Amino acid sequence: MSISRRKFLGWVGAAGLSTTIGKPAAAATGKHFTGYPNSFAILHDTTLCVGCRTCEAACNKVNDLPPPDKPFTDLSVLEDRRRTTTKAFTVVNKYDNKEKSKSPVFFKKQCNHCLEPACASVCFVSAFTKTKTGAVIYDSSVCVGCRYCMIACPFEIPTYEYDQVLTPRIRKCTMCYPRVIKGQLPGCVEACPMEALSFGKREDMIKIAQERFRKYPDRYVDHVYGEHEMGGTSWLYISGTPFKELGMREDLGVTPAPQLTAGALSSVPIIAGLWPVLLAGLYAVSKRKEKIAQTEKERPAESETEEES
Amino acid sequence: MAQVTTAEHKSIFSLFNLIALIVLGMGVYITYLRFTGGLAAVTNLSDDNPWGIWISFDLLCGVALAAGGYVTSAAVYLFGMKNYHSAVRPAVLTGFLGYALVVLALQYDVGRPWRLPYPLVVQQGTTSVLFEVGLCVATYLTVLFVEFSPAALEWLGLKKARNLVVKLTILLTIFGVVLSTMHQSSLGSLFLIVPSKLHPLWYSPYIPIYFFVTSIIAGLSMVIFESTLSHRFFSYKMDETHHKEANGVTLGFGKAASYVLAGYFAIKVMGISSGNQWHFLKTGYGTWYLVELLGFVALPSLLYAIGVRVKSLGLIKFTSVLAILGVILNRFNVCLVAFNWQLPAGERYFPHWMEIGISVFIVMIGLLLYRFIVTRMPILYEHPDYKDAH
Numbered sequence: 119m120s121i122s123r124r125k126f127l128g129w130v131g132a133a134g135l136s137t138t139i140g141k142p143a144a145a146a147t148g149k150h151f152t153g154y155p156n157s158f159a160i161l162h163d164t165t166l167c168v169g170c171r172t173c174e175a176a177c178n179k180v181n182d183l184p185p186p187d188k189p190f191t192d193l194s195v196l197e198d199r200r201r202t203t204t205k206a207f208t209v210v211n212k213y214d215n216k217e218k219s220k221s222p223v224f225f226k227k228q229c230n231h232c233l234e235p236a237c238a239s240v241c242f243v244s245a246f247t248k249t250k251t252g253a254v255i256y257d258s259s260v261c262v263g264c265r266y267c268m269i270a271c272p273f274e275i276p277t278y279e280y281d282q283v284l285t286p287r288i289r290k291c292t293m294c295y296p297r298v299i300k301g302q303l304p305g306c307v308e309a310c311p312m313e314a315l316s317f318g319k320r321e322d323m324i325k326i327a328q329e330r331f332r333k334y335p336d337r338y339v340d341h342v343y344g345e346h347e348m349g350g351t352s353w354l355y356i357s358g359t360p361f362k363e364l365g366m367r368e369d370l371g372v373t374p375a376p377q378l379t380a381g382a383l384s385s386v387p388i389i390a391g392l393w394p395v396l397l398a399g400l401y402a403v404s405k406r407k408e409k410i411a412q413t414e415k416e417r418p419a420e421s422e423t424e425e426e427s
Numbered sequence: 428m429a430q431v432t433t434a435e436h437k438s439i440f441s442l443f444n445l446i447a448l449i450v451l452g453m454g455v456y457i458t459y460l461r462f463t464g465g466l467a468a469v470t471n472l473s474d475d476n477p478w479g480i481w482i483s484f485d486l487l488c489g490v491a492l493a494a495g496g497y498v499t500s501a502a503v504y505l506f507g508m509k510n511y512h513s514a515v516r517p518a519v520l521t522g523f524l525g526y527a528l529v530v531l532a533l534q535y536d537v538g539r540p541w542r543l544p545y546p547l548v549v550q551q552g553t554t555s556v557l558f559e560v561g562l563c564v565a566t567y568l569t570v571l572f573v574e575f576s577p578a579a580l581e582w583l584g585l586k587k588a589r590n591l592v593v594k595l596t597i598l599l600t601i602f603g604v605v606l607s608t609m610h611q612s613s614l615g616s617l618f619l620i621v622p623s624k625l626h627p628l629w630y631s632p633y634i635p636i637y638f639f640v641t642s643i644i645a646g647l648s649m650v651i652f653e654s655t656l657s658h659r660f661f662s663y664k665m666d667e668t669h670h671k672e673a674n675g676v677t678l679g680f681g682k683a684a685s686y687v688l689a690g691y692f693a694i695k696v697m698g699i700s701s702g703n704q705w706h707f708l709k710t711g712y713g714t715w716y717l718v719e720l721l722g723f724v725a726l727p728s729l730l731y732a733i734g735v736r737v738k739s740l741g742l743i744k745f746t747s748v749l750a751i752l753g754v755i756l757n758r759f760n761v762c763l764v765a766f767n768w769q770l771p772a773g774e775r776y777f778p779h780w781m782e783i784g785i786s787v788f789i790v791m792i793g794l795l796l797y798r799f800i801v802t803r804m805p806i807l808y809e810h811p812d813y814k815d816a817h
Binding site: 201202203204236238239240241242243244245260261262263264265266268269270272274276277278279280281282283284285286367369370371375376378379381382383385386389390393394397398400401404405407408 | 462463464465466467468470472473474475477478501504505506507536537538539540542543545546549550551552554555556557558559561597600601604605608609612613616617619620621622623624632635
């Protein structure tokens with residue numbers, strides 16, 4: 119009887135658990151993905167940016183965001199280091215230029231729309247989607263509000279409506295997905311008076327960047343930020359100042375975020391399959407030991423009264 | 428007779444009852460603020476620091492400290508260490524209450540708690556470690572509930588149902604160990620995605636294994652610590668077997684914890700070596716890391732070993748507190764102290780008093796439920812009708 123029960127246990131454990139846990143691991147196995155073909159990207163050339171905040175104003179308008187504390191014409195806010203908030207999906211920061219101290223560098227910050235986004239990979243309700251246009255969009259109708267996407271984002275972009283009681287949402291740049299699918303330009307790109315922002319196919323944006331490197335080698339650091347960082351992003355940056363000095367991490371590596379957890383997730387079905395067998399085996403060993411100990415204890419008695427056994 | 432016993436012990440609890448009342452009152456008040464004003468009204472959480480102590484303490488520590496259930500039941504039912512049998516029910520009860528309170532705490536932390544079943548029923552984010560954690564915690568809470576239920580069924584006198592559940596013991600224990608292995612380690616895997624945010628001394632590809640091994644340390648130490656408290660306050664509820672086995676449990680679990688701590692120390696050093704992070708030890712974070720590793724891993728391992736060697740129950744009990752604090756310290760370090768280490772000091776997180784208030788409130792609910800159950804159900808003693816059942 120004990121054997122059939124053990125078999126049964128192993129079967130139930132292995133079959134039951136691997137069917138429930140098997141799927142996530144399969145979906146997480148890292149495949150080489152270099153972005154949707156013909157997806158869009160935005161190239162930010164910081165050497166052309168003058169810090170006028172027109173893009174911030176346009177972003178505020180197209181996203182129907184509440185008015186800012188200080189008007190967009192007030193450039194004093196550039197003195198502080200700012201991050202994205204629920205009221206501002208993009209912010210322009212001012213950085214000192216070590217080479218030419220009189221001409222500071224302006225750097226626009228917003229969601230980088232990773233090719234393989236960390237936020238989408240960690241979301242346990244799949245609220246984030248990497249669309250074929252390149253935009254990473256968010257669906258608040260399923261969001262539980264665990265804020266793991268904010269933990270996971272290497273660029274510290276998603277923000278949360280902590281003050282909302284019943285309907286708190288994650289807020290971030292949508293790369294103007296609703297406009298782009300209608301054939302319009304993203305708000306910030308359309309508004310930029312300096313052509314510091316270019317919108318087009320990602321391959322073309324990289325080509326434009328390289329073209330500028332070739333034409334004006336003295337003006338740029340020879341690196342397109344976002345071409346490979348975290349597996350690549352749909353926002354690309356070129357600059358005359360090292361990106362580290364513009365508040366961008368240079369130690370992120372080129373591994374797409376989902377690959378960081380793929381290994382751990384793929385070990386899950388192994389545990390579900392192997393552990394029940396191992397544990398049932400240990401149980402069998404301890405049972406057997408007990409049985410042997412019992413028989414050995416009974417042996418002297420056995421020789422006296424044989425019927426007892 | 429029951430009334431006499433209660434009366435006898437009333438005086439011990441009166442101060443405790445007063446404190447409990449204050450804590451519960453405070454908890455209800457903060458709960459009201461949380462669900463009328465949102466997270467901003469009661470927490471210091473921000474866009475840079477989205478997880479606070481409700482995650483680091485209530486979730487990460489809560490789950491680790493509730494590991495006594497699977498550790499003890501595996502030792503007794505699967506590995507045949509029957510002389511620890513009297514420790515199973517208190518450990519399973521603590522595990523069950525622990526997980527139930529983790530789920531309660533999450534109602535405060537997540538933005539829309541009524542959507543917590545969404546990952547299961549609406550849309551599955553199968554690439555998320557959190558999805559796996561959620562699935563395992565939900566399943567394991569159910570398993571713990573069933574594992575605990577014989578005590579309640581004996582109390583209620585439902586013999587048939589009780590006998591049916593007892594027949595499932597081995598199956599439930601195996602399920603419990605499998606699920607615990609998965610989600611205890613996965614709580615560590617949550618941080619695999621943030622190599623750029625978690626300090627390199629704490630970030631390691633081995634972090635799931637660290638979390639799993641420390642859960643065993645926490646489980647073993649919690650059984651010792653709890654038994655110390657139970658002997659102090661509920662000694663009158665214990666039967667002869669429980670009293671007789673208690674010292675053996677303390678010695679045996681202390682010995683096991685000493686070994687596991689030693690193994691954990693070894694894999695931590697291997698982690699530092701494989702990542703070649705030695706140079707970080709010279710920094711301030713390095714000092715803090717050494718405090719954790721030497722003071723709360725190496726030291727308890729040594730003290731447990733000495734305690735077992737010289738059979739000093741006092742030393743083992745003291746060490747259990749040290750080891751538990753070590754696990755708590757580790758979870759706080761991973762989730763808060765070493766997380767966002769590159770942010771300027773002004774943007775770092777420190778909990779609002781009301782966040783601490785809710786954590787205390789939830790621990791208090793746990794203590795009260797534990798007391799309610801052990802003073803009524805056969806947890807610390809065997810029910811006279813089912814003596815031969817084991």
